[in-house]
Structure formats: structure tokens, C-alpha cells
Amino acid sequence: MSVLKNRTVGGYCQILAAILGIAGLVLLIINNNISTSYSLSTFGLLTAGAILGIVLSVVAVVTPTTSLGDLDVVSTLSIMVTVGVYGLIIGQMANERILMISGLFSWNSQNATAWSVFYLMIASIVCFAVAAVLLIVTAFMKTVKE
Numbered sequence: 001m002s003v004l005k006n007r008t009v010g011g012y013c014q015i016l017a018a019i020l021g022i023a024g025l026v027l028l029i030i031n032n033n034i035s036t037s038y039s040l041s042t043f044g045l046l047t048a049g050a051i052l053g054i055v056l057s058v059v060a061v062v063t064p065t066t067s068l069g070d071l072d073v074v075s076t077l078s079i080m081v082t083v084g085v086y087g088l089i090i091g092q093m094a095n096e097r098i099l100m101i102s103g104l105f106s107w108n109s110q111n112a113t114a115w116s117v118f119y120l121m122i123a124s125i126v127c128f129a130v131a132a133v134l135l136i137v138t139a140f141m142k143t144v145k146e
Helices: 009-032 043-066 073-105 112-138
Strands: none
Touching: 009 043, 009 073, 009 112, 043 073, 043 112, 073 112
């Protein structure tokens, strides 16, 4: 619990970003397993990227409390890589679902399974996007009390 002891608002936002990454991963897994006809072809790569982003988010949370405080290079690099990985996940999910989405909004609007896949994809993308924005914002904030 010493990780949470001397946190500022930026530190708590980093913790929230890690939790949102976990939520995005869970929604990604549920999204892939709704129907075999709508499974993601790069699911393993997306899952590995999400796990990497979560681990690096946790590294960004833990390292300022153990070393140089907010002048930590490891925390900054982990935030940068996490934002990049989350951006790649968002782009790849949208790229794989674009034909399904175009069908939903034109000729296949009554497909309930596709709509549930679409809603879960949007929820997962929102979780990853909000986590990335929070990490960008916290990169410019103090995360631990000196």
C-alpha cells in the first residue's frame, strides 16, 4: 500500500488509466467471443498489446514511488509506449470491424449479434482512448508528493 500513500491527483489518474486498460481488455475479450463469425483475426496480437499496455501502466504507477520521484525516465517511457500501443489497438479494432459497421448502417441493420459486437467494440475503444488521454495528461503532472 506504500504505492498509494503519497499520491497526487496525477498519480490517481494513472491508477485509473490502468484500471481502464483492464476494462478495455475484458471488453475486447468479450467482443471477440460473442460469435465465431465476428471474431477478430488479430485477437492474440490485440490481447498481447493490451496486456503490455496494462503492465506498462502499472510500471508508470509504481516507479515514481521507488526512485527519483517525478523525474523518472522509466515512467515516462512506459507512458509513451502505452499510449502508442493503445492507439494501435484502437486502430486495428476499427480496421477489422469497418465492413461490419458499414453493413450495420446500410443494409444489415437488423443483425442483433453484429450490433452487440459493435457496442462492445465502441466500449472497448472508449476505455483504451480515455486511458491513453489520462496517461498523456498525467505525463505533465506531478504524480507523487515530494
